[in-house]
Amino acid sequence: MTHFARRRAFRIVKADADEMSEHYAKTLSPAKVEPLTRGGRILVEDRHFSLGPFSIWAGKCHSGMKVAFSQPSDVFVLYLPLSNAMEIDIGRSRLTSDPGTALIANMSQFDKLTLHENRGHIGVAFERSAMVSQLSEMLDAPVLHNIELSAALETASVAGSRLATLGHLLWDCFDVESDNRVSAIAADHLFRAAMAMILEAVPHNYSERLKRPASPAMPRNLKRAIEYMVANISQPMTVAEIAREAGTSVRALQTAFQQFKDTTPLSFLRQMRLEGVRRTLADETNELSIAQAARAWGFTHMGRFSAVYHDAFGQSPSETARLRNKRQTAAT
Structure with a gap:
């Protein structure tokens, strides 16, 4: 809390x-x-x-x-x-x-x-x-x-x-x-x-x-694609693999993501992973190192991970962890 x-x-x-x-x-x-x-x-x-x-x-x-x-x-x-x-x-x-x-x-x-x-x-x-x-x-x-x-x-x-x-x-x-x-x-x-x-x-x-008006309900293939991403978040995956598991074609999947999420399937996956790492690093109960947290959310190249993390959140992973430590210290 x-x-x-x-x-x-x-x-x-x-x-x-x-x-x-x-x-x-x-x-x-x-x-x-x-x-x-x-x-x-x-x-x-x-x-x-x-x-x-x-x-x-x-x-x-x-x-x-x-x-x-x-x-x-x-x-x-x-x-x-x-x-x-x-x-x-x-x-x-x-x-x-x-x-x-x-x-x-x-x-x-x-x-x-x-x-x-x-x-x-x-x-x-x-x-x-x-x-x-x-x-x-x-x-x-x-x-x-x-x-x-x-x-x-x-x-x-x-x-x-x-x-x-x-x-x-x-x-x-x-x-x-x-x-x-x-x-x-x-x-x-x-x-x-x-x-x-x-x-x-x-x-x-x-x-x-x-x-913009609220989008209509997501089609079933898009929901299945997102569910597959979430269930296998730490594993490498391609658009073709995601489409296959969602029961649709690559082109139809890309169109669905563009229409309902205003992005591509892999950009959506990357953002989910980045936000997952950020939540983990900011969690006061987290005991994972930055590298362990990144791997748990599917990032394998640490240098590239740090760069995209900073681009997404305006701070480095270590800065997120330091802010968590500061909050823990202030609360004690």
Whole structure:
């Protein structure tokens, strides 16, 4: 079972830039922090919580500061404004958040954050692997490309208002005495509801596919093919073998996968294997090494496996395992 991590309260009064840089490295991503004015001091209050692949924080930057990222984390971040303004620089683009505008983007693309005097917000972070998993579930198909999602969302809009309400509810679930917190299971469901709302409300490269009407029931040969893949997930197999076991032709099988799963049979098989390895490595009860887990899910070439795993989830297998170990340590 997932447990709440210990609360990390962070309060700085007239801090130097090194203290804030250390805070960012511990909670979000390595970064260089500087005051807005040369030689100025930084005054910040912050509280930060984490739960599995999610984290949430709230705070206020009284003095204003600039944050330049050196190795930004591959997480999607939602900023819900409480006061004043903030800008995110992404390449040549700039997203601006004021008290009426929320921001959502992938932190791995951030170049710089600029927080103006008395900027306050609630921040919610979702690991890329969690967002990919949520989108895959909504599509009922593998997510084989990066999710391109970065936008400003007016909090007065219907979608923005709902998302802001959910974000504040999430914060209220954490920022209370431990006896009054909801269970980790309930909080996990709220985080996943927030991801679903973001994916439905904010335009991205999979938006059109999400709007498509639900597919009719899968044909029997496609179901048999998937059942055969699952039953023999660790064994090498070809499209011809899968088609034979499903009682259909290779061409008909490929057409069925394209029509109902929007991919090819072998791409679907690879995604199932990758997600299986990720679940195994993230499982707190897992005792298999990375190589053993990969072989158990049908990968035999470790170098190629690591590359496709990183492409699929934005992190290496060892990073997934390290995050699991961090959660175990935090829960003890």
